[in-house]
Amino acid sequence: MGTAQRFREYLSPGSAHQPGEAKLVRKLDFFILTFCCLMYFTNYLDRSNLANAYVSGMKEELHFVGNQYNLINTVFTVGYIIGQIPSNLALYHITPRIYFPTMMVIWGALTMITAAAKRPGDIMAIRFFQGLAESSTFVGTHYILGSWYTGAELGKRSGIFTSSGLAGTMFGGFLQTAIHSSLNGAKGLSGWRWLFIIDGLITLPIALYGFILFPDTPSTTHAFYLSSEERALAISRVPEVPERRPWNFGFLKRILTSWYWYGFVILWIIAGETESFSSNSLLSLYLKSIGGYSVSQLNNYPTGVPAVGIVSTLFWATLTDFMGGKRYLVGYWIALTGIINSAMILAPGSSVAVHMGAYYWAGSVYACQATFFAWANDAMRYEEDSLRAVVIGSMNAGSNAVNAWWSLLFYSANFAPKFTKGMWAMIAMCILLAIWTTGLIWMVDRTEKKRLTEQEVVAAEKPELVTAGVGEEKV
Template identity: 85%
Template structure:
């Protein structure tokens, strides 16, 4: 029986003629662009850490927690831009909006190479955060608009993994640049890193401008036939018409348990990624002064590598299990508690500390699965509510992370980050509790929807029976 289920899942029999060909086209044009966009998004974002440990700290005279302040400033820009970016997708075609934002953040990345003081980078990163906020929540909204519940988790996992690949590639790129371009044209290696990162972004933006298909109801992509466009619309449930952006809609949002449940879920889950998002392994290594520049850039790449494997594994598994995304919440809880305890141990060896940070990278799986969970749960709700909830999830997480990282993971807390380890343990306990509560709410909503559908069908049958009786009497 289990083998049969696996075979059916792998072969994925489609219900409609031409559906397999349609999904293959969507995978090629949507996933290639979104993955490359997110790859450069994380490449441009995460290379601040690579530059910091590769000479930028000394050259620009960083002091105290200025590095963390820069991350906080970026987060503030990211918070401000997230919800407006998702709302913009209603008024601007994604094919125009996404590439425009890419060009802006690519240009800002290159401008970073001219920085002379940490304050310069703070100003640049604020506007970079505004531009980059469009990618993550916008793509999850787009994926939920095109793909069915059975397909969504795996695609979300592939998308999320591309960002982790950008983080991992950034370390290797900085190593290559430091060894080959450092000093060229009078520029340090870390300055060349930002220039090259920005240049990589531009051709991908042009690709999206030409080939991204927008949404099923607005697409004009030349590679989709009229029958494929109709099929794309029919594959996703009909939902209530988008409501106007007025006070009534805001009341609808803030009275919905979806908003509170999933926003809080991602606020908690976002902080379980703190070891990785704050580059603690790199800061730990830097504080010991026992590693070369190449080692400082290369060794931490194991963290996103584990994240990629974990993301793809859990995204595929939860699709196969019929959308049981909540399982990842329990995995995160176990991982965070155990890895924190390993690092806190007074007898922790260097090997066990490295092992703990690598294992902690597996919590990145929550990005794909939790946003897929939100898309699944709101599949029958109006698109405007789904868009706001998804954007609010990321906004809420970043709003907390703006001060959370300063409070618990400041660079001057290295090497042990003791306060951060205890914060992680508390966060993971909260993760398990909240996941259980949200599972109860989503299960109850699904049961209610099934009952409503059954009642509608019975009413339709009763109406048809009454009509037949009337015809007979006539």
């Protein structure tokens, strides 16, 4: 089979081409991906607007001093950390169709309330609870995607989902520019206050869409647009896994003795800090600190960073799917990117153009979000759902737990424009990422070989189980 034909088959819905599968996948893409992408778009829109507001007059109007901006981000991160694992476990007790939209309504309302802030402390309190609500989206969606899609389909969908969040970041800059030029001073409110109001309002109709049309999971869905045959097909497309275990000490021991938990949580802690240039809005802070840029320029120039992230995310998600799930390749790309970018910024006498080029290129590191969570879903495809849910939730919680103090230590706003300590920290984390990725490749391969060996033993001893489909992968 030629490469062109393989690529065309990869782009077509349905990896195994069972009868009715292409139609089913099209429905899943429409109802799951559209809602999850719009949800993540508003999630990042509501989250990234703080940086847009900060450089658009909020700093001066609310009298920010020192690293108060970073402290607000840290408070948000603390709420975000606390909510990660409980949010994923909540999906067992509250249907996703209810849980996700409810969280959207809460964070949309909190976003609008931010417009009434009188001092930095007000925003700190609001952002803590906003972090709790927004923690449901990223890890929850990756859990849902892993529940519906096969390994051959997962990377592309994870990439599309992650890109929607980056689009929210990019759109936020343009939105603030438009609001500042048209609404600044309207009804006695500054442009940055209108940004929070409008961002919150955008969230609400998307939440209503989720209440009505989100399909939950294959085993619990009651979506009216899926026939009984399609529900059965959806269940058959993913491997049978052990029933999830009770929430007791034995389950906790199972998690803490599993290499999946340590391997992927530490992977994402390291990888999460390689996103620091973009996640801490360093280009915005850099331009603000050197001066000479208008409000429109301060909001528009940084939008190139998530734009690069979108292209990189879709490229690597598609490529690793097409290459049979080699998600680990992104780890080496990120390591190389972070080291070179840091060297560009640290270089004596480097120009503004060089610095901006480095920050734009750093946006490509966002590709790790889709690929590494897809890698975790792939690796745990034969484990019980409860373990997969906790590992995915722990990955993001662990990363944000480190980021809560990491950004203050290395990327505080008052370290601009050079962020010298942050550059050296980036180089160290990128070297560590390359080493950890190599070790994780070995563990995944070792576990897969062990599973296949056990499957062969079962086939030899009890061939009737294989005939019935036990132990076979369903794709």
